[in-house]
Amino acid sequence: MALLFDEDYEALAARDLAIDEDEDQRIIVFTDYTLVPGLYTMATCDVLVVIPPDYNQAGNDMLWTFPRLVRADGRSIPRSAEPGSNHNRQFRGKDFCRWSRHWKPGQAGAWRAGVDDIISIQRRVDWALANPDC
Numbered sequence: 161m162a163l164l165f166d167e168d169y170e171a172l173a174a175r176d177l178a179i180d181e182d183e184d185q186r187i188i189v190f191t192d193y194t195l196v197p198g199l200y201t202m203a204t205c206d207v208l209v210v211i212p213p214d215y216n217q218a219g220n221d222m223l224w225t226f227p228r229l230v231r232a233d234g235r236s237i238p239r240s241a242e243p244g245s246n247h248n249r250q251f252r253g254k255d256f257c258r259w260s261r262h263w264k265p266g267q268a269g270a271w272r273a274g275v276d277d278i279i280s281i282q283r284r285v286d287w288a289l290a291n292p293d294c
Contacts, residue, residue: 163188163211168278177282180252186211187251190282196290201230207285208249208256219271220281223288224249224256237292261288 162169163183172179180189190207197203208224228243239260241247247258261284271280288294 164215164278171277171279172282175279175282180206182251185251186213187249188278189251190285193285193289195229198232199290199292201232202227205229206254206256207289208251209281209285210249216277217273219276220284221262223259223261223285225259225289226251226254226256228257229289229292231292235293240292259288261294 163181163186178191180191181187188209188211190209192204193207194204195202206226208226209220210222211220212218229237229240231237237259241258243255243257245258247260249256249258
């Protein structure tokens with residue numbers, strides 16, 4: 161059984177977003193994800209998200225990156241884990257570093273049950289990576 165709906169896979173393909181997934185772990189990884197130019201010391205990374213069992217009713221709440229992102233200006237990234245942290249996720253032999261980000265009801269980016277989809281999750285990832293201090 162697929163993690164997402166057919167429409168989600170079609171939307172990802174239409175946006176040329178490459179993913180890797182593991183149904184047993186309920187994980188999707190956006191591979192070679194393009195980062196904001198000049199914000200980090202690298203241009204791309206892999207971004208892991210956990211897809212909840214009630215995915216269309218509840219969106220993601222965290223993300224993990226591989227490799228650990230380092231800001232070009234040298235500033236630290238709040239609420240992000242170092243490699244080797246017990247908050248990280250292991251996937252295909254890689255240590256994905258956690259970013260603790262939460263979207264509360266009533267705030268911009270809050271999940272709209274039955275309306276939001278995988279592109280909504282991708283937009284959350286975009287926002288978080290473009291706003292590492294939030």
